[in-house]
Each structure stands twice: as C-alpha cells, then as structure tokens.
Amino acid sequence: MISTRSKTTRLTTNRSQDFTNTHNYSGGPGVLPESVLQKTQEAIRQAPGTDISLLGISHRSAWFRNVLDEAEANIRTLLNVPYTYHILFLQGGGTMQFSMVPMNMLKERTQCADYITTGYWSEKAVAEAEKEGAVNQAWNGCHEGFHRLPAPSELKLSNHAAYLHYVSNETVEGLQFPFLPGLPHVPRVCDMSSDFLSKPFDITNYSLVYAHAQKNLGPAGVTIAIVHEDVLRNAPDKLPSIMDYRLFAEHRSNFNTPPVFAIYTVNLVTRWLLDEIGGLVNMSLINSAKAAVVYASIDLSDGFYRGRASCDSRSQMNASFTLPNEKLTTAFLHHACMAGFVGLEGHRSVGGIRASLYNGLTLEAAEDLAEFMNWFRSEYGCYRHSEVRNG
Ligand SMILES: Cc1ncc(COP(=O)(O)O)c(C=O)c1O
Known part of the structure; x- marks a missing residue:
C-alpha cells in the first residue's frame, strides 16, 4: 500500500x-486485467496458432469455433451451468436485452411480467417491456430517489407473472441486491451487466440471465445470455431473426457475424478467472x-x-x-x-x-x-x- x-x-x-x-x-x-490486455495486444498483431491478426480472422474458421467453444465451456465451469441452459454470445448490449427478453417471453401472452424498478437501468428495461406486453411494477424506488433496494416483504409480486425481471446491480446508483427476489414458481430474469462473474451465483434460480461484457468480462460489443431451454421452447413464432434466442442457440452463437475480437477477449478473461484468480x-x-x-x-x-x-x-x-x-x-x-x-x-x-x-x-x-x-x-x-x- x-x-x-x-x-x-x-x-x-x-x-x-x-x-x-x-x-x-x-x-x-x-478496466481489464493487465495480462489479458497484453495477450489481446499480441493477438491483434498475430492470433496464436495463425499467421494473421485477430481482427481479420473469419468467424466461420475452425480457430474461432474453438474460441467460442472454450469461452462457453469456461463460463459453464465458472458458474457450474447445466446443459439445460444455452450460453449465447449476442450483440446489441444490455439495451437490446431490454427488448429481446419481453419479445421472447412476454409478447402474445395473456399474463403480465413483473419488473422491480430500482434505478436508471431498470427504468429503461421497464420502458421497453411495456412496448411488448403488460407490465406490473412490483416495486418502484423512484419517489425515494433510488437510494435503497426493497425488502422482500415490499414486493407486490403477481402469482401468475410470465416472469420477474430485476437488475442485480444498479450501476449508476450503486445498489446491489443482497437477496434473491421473486416467487419460486415464476421464472426469474436478471440483468447482471455490472456484476456478472464478480461472484458465484446459482444459475438454476433463473430462467434467463444476461450481461454485457464491458464491466467485468471484456470490451463492449458482446453480450452474454444464459437461457434455459424452456424459454426457447415457449417463445412466439415470427420474431425478427436477430431478436430470436432460438436462432443463436441453433447456430451456437454464429448466426450472423459475431464480434470476434470482443469474444476472444472475453475468453481470455474467463481463463484469467480460472487460472490466475482460481x-x-x-x-x-x-x-x-x-x-x-x-x-x-x-x-x-x-x-x-x-x-x-x-x-x-x-x-x-x-x-x-x-x-x-x-x-x-x-x-x-x-x-x-x-x-x-x-x-x-x-x-x-x-x-x-x-x-x-x-x-x-x-x-x-x-x-x-x-x-x-x-x-x-x-x-x-x-x-x-x-x-x-x-x-
Ligand atoms: C446494469 C446495466 N444494464 C444495462 C446497461 C445498458 O448496456 P448497453 O450500453 O450495453 O446497452 C447498462 C449500461 O451501463 C448497465 O449498467
């Protein structure tokens, strides 16, 4: 010190x-770990095992398939994710998930979705969900200036909600949930953009978890979603392809051109978490x-x-x-x-x-x-x- x-x-x-x-x-x-930045720099000049820059490698190459597979395997190991969940590498940031979640899980349903509004980012999530279906705000801390999170007893949860959405860590206000909100039979969806892979959690408590990379896992450009297979089974038909989790699952995250550089760096961060941090x-x-x-x-x-x-x-x-x-x-x-x-x-x-x-x-x-x-x-x-x- x-x-x-x-x-x-x-x-x-x-x-x-x-x-x-x-x-x-x-x-x-x-900030990213120093050793990751070092390896990323080297790969921009020459990707390991190739003669070319990481920035010019085809997303259809066997080399990149291995990167995707390793990144997925490492996240599975870090979080102990069972094979009933798909691990998807998407684009569009946390913001696209604000729409993609209700398009896949709320659209064309008679039920409402419960949202816990705890700050700047959950307000944005609610606004997008309301475009796709009925939303019940199970709690809203706006009138108190978003200085605290609700106690479990303050949540007005719907017994038959399509899902409950919350933000585990409100990045702007600096609020982080100390407990798992929701009812056991209602699917939980969580925006973990600013605390994903910062600590262990039990994925089996969730139907869907998403996090963009640019806080704890890499550069901007890739968003990770861990999606239970039931979510895919129950999604409506005729979604725009880019908003349909099923297509990303079928194509193992190589549906359109994925952000190769960002995913490569995420993979290095997962290796760092496993090998250097333990x-x-x-x-x-x-x-x-x-x-x-x-x-x-x-x-x-x-x-x-x-x-x-x-x-x-x-x-x-x-x-x-x-x-x-x-x-x-x-x-x-x-x-x-x-x-x-x-x-x-x-x-x-x-x-x-x-x-x-x-x-x-x-x-x-x-x-x-x-x-x-x-x-x-x-x-x-x-x-x-x-x-x-x-x-
Ligand atoms: C918790 C949370 N969710 C969503 C977002 C929006 O993410 P993006 O800018 O990747 O769309 C942010 C942005 O910082 C965030 O902190």
Missing part, C-alpha cells in the same frame, strides 16, 4: 508522460476486500463523503458517493486526475463520484483510492454536507 507521503508525491508529480500507474475506476467500459469464490473475496476499503473511507469520513446507497443496499461493484458541494467535487476529480486516478465522475444523471471496482481493478488500486480519499479529506475536511450547499 502506498503511504500518504508517497500519495502526496503522486499528487505533486507531473504524471502526464507516465500512464503506467494510472488506475481506471470507470463505470464502463471498465475461480469466482476467490474473485468474490477480492471484490469484497476492495469494496470494504473504499466504503471504510466513506464511513470514517465524519460525514465529509456521503454514500448514495443505504448501507444494506450497497454495491460491491460501484461505490457512488457525494462530497459537500460542487466545488469540492471538482477539486476531488482534479486532484484524483493529477494522482493518476481516472474515471471517477458519477453518471451524468446523478453527478457526484462513482468508483467502479470491477474484476479487473486490483486490490492495490482500491487501497490507493481509499488512501487518496483520506488525504483529500485531511486537506479539505472542514466542510460538511449539512454546513455547505452548492457553495
């Missing part, structure tokens, strides 16, 4: 020529340690930093917090940038600061940020939220 003294040195050194110590806390696309239990321990040091700096700041999320809803992936006023927020970001800490601006819809602590961010980077936060408070800590507003 870098001492406060050396951190101060970081602050006073001109780092513009030296990015080697830069820490990236971006909300997404997020699986998702270990990854989860590292992620918990990272979150603990950053939240400790908030909690021990005597009110200088204020967490957006209530303590029982806090995200291990995105620590969202505010400073007493805008001037201090600007000063914080300025000093952070000078010290080599980037990507800390809060989402444009909420402002403040957001430290994203995805899989690729090292424990050292989280400790360095915590130490920087403590240093900044020691310099500017005379201000409190209650004392100064927008001054």
Whole structure:
C-alpha cells in the first residue's frame, strides 16, 4: 500500500508522460486485467496458432469455433451451468436485452411480467417491456430517489407473472441486491451487466440471465445470455431473426457475424478467472476486500463523503458517493486526475463520484483510492454536507 507521503508525491508529480500507474475506476467500459490486455495486444498483431491478426480472422474458421467453444465451456465451469441452459454470445448490449427478453417471453401472452424498478437501468428495461406486453411494477424506488433496494416483504409480486425481471446491480446508483427476489414458481430474469462473474451465483434460480461484457468480462460489443431451454421452447413464432434466442442457440452463437475480437477477449478473461484468480469464490473475496476499503473511507469520513446507497443496499461493484458541494467535487476529480486516478465522475444523471471496482481493478488500486480519499479529506475536511450547499 502506498503511504500518504508517497500519495502526496503522486499528487505533486507531473504524471502526464507516465500512464503506467494510472488506475481506471470507470463505470464502463471498465478496466481489464493487465495480462489479458497484453495477450489481446499480441493477438491483434498475430492470433496464436495463425499467421494473421485477430481482427481479420473469419468467424466461420475452425480457430474461432474453438474460441467460442472454450469461452462457453469456461463460463459453464465458472458458474457450474447445466446443459439445460444455452450460453449465447449476442450483440446489441444490455439495451437490446431490454427488448429481446419481453419479445421472447412476454409478447402474445395473456399474463403480465413483473419488473422491480430500482434505478436508471431498470427504468429503461421497464420502458421497453411495456412496448411488448403488460407490465406490473412490483416495486418502484423512484419517489425515494433510488437510494435503497426493497425488502422482500415490499414486493407486490403477481402469482401468475410470465416472469420477474430485476437488475442485480444498479450501476449508476450503486445498489446491489443482497437477496434473491421473486416467487419460486415464476421464472426469474436478471440483468447482471455490472456484476456478472464478480461472484458465484446459482444459475438454476433463473430462467434467463444476461450481461454485457464491458464491466467485468471484456470490451463492449458482446453480450452474454444464459437461457434455459424452456424459454426457447415457449417463445412466439415470427420474431425478427436477430431478436430470436432460438436462432443463436441453433447456430451456437454464429448466426450472423459475431464480434470476434470482443469474444476472444472475453475468453481470455474467463481463463484469467480460472487460472490466475482460481475461480469466482476467490474473485468474490477480492471484490469484497476492495469494496470494504473504499466504503471504510466513506464511513470514517465524519460525514465529509456521503454514500448514495443505504448501507444494506450497497454495491460491491460501484461505490457512488457525494462530497459537500460542487466545488469540492471538482477539486476531488482534479486532484484524483493529477494522482493518476481516472474515471471517477458519477453518471451524468446523478453527478457526484462513482468508483467502479470491477474484476479487473486490483486490490492495490482500491487501497490507493481509499488512501487518496483520506488525504483529500485531511486537506479539505472542514466542510460538511449539512454546513455547505452548492457553495
Ligand atoms: C446494469 C446495466 N444494464 C444495462 C446497461 C445498458 O448496456 P448497453 O450500453 O450495453 O446497452 C447498462 C449500461 O451501463 C448497465 O449498467
């Protein structure tokens, strides 16, 4: 851990020529492991076992078929996914899933779908689902400003819903579900875009899970969906091909041209999780340690930093917090940038600061940020939220 003294040195050194110590806390696309970046760079020049660049390899080649198969096998191993589930590599991001899920699971049904509205991204999911069928908002935290998640007893669930949709980790507000919501007989669908592969979970609790890659698993361009075979069996006819999970399952994710580069990188991240981290239990321990040091700096700041999320809803992936006023927020970001800490601006819809602590961010980077936060408070800590507003 870098001492406060050396951190101060970081602050006073001109780092513009030296990015080697830069820490990236971006909300997404997020930081990737150094060893993965290294291998990706090499493959862009020459893909292993070939004479050509990764960027020019045919998606119909045996080489790429092996990449797809290995990525699928690695995800199966990491999450212990049974063969009753298809693992699909799709495009269109999390946003396309907001439509693809209700098109496959709600359209032409007499039932409604239950949605739990907990923040910016679940609101977007609801808006798209309403275009395809009837939606019941089982809970909506909007009137409270999305500062917390519901307790299980607050959910107004429909007994015969086509499915229940929720977002396991609200990336903007920094809220992460500490429990499994829903009724045992209603299919669960979850947007895990910002916490997929950050910890173990039991896939058999779900009918469908989706996650875009650009937080924990790779670059933007590929979205992973794990879909139970019953979802495919019950999907309506005549969906647009690109929105039909069945076609991607039949073609083993090679229906139209898949994002070869992004899938290659995801495969490297799955290898890194298995071989270097040692699986998702270990990854989860590292992620918990990272979150603990950053939240400790908030909690021990005597009110200088204020967490957006209530303590029982806090995200291990995105620590969202505010400073007493805008001037201090600007000063914080300025000093952070000078010290080599980037990507800390809060989402444009909420402002403040957001430290994203995805899989690729090292424990050292989280400790360095915590130490920087403590240093900044020691310099500017005379201000409190209650004392100064927008001054
Ligand atoms: C939880 C969650 N869902 C969905 C999305 C939208 O994803 P995309 O930009 O890939 O469409 C995001 C974006 O950050 C997100 O964080």
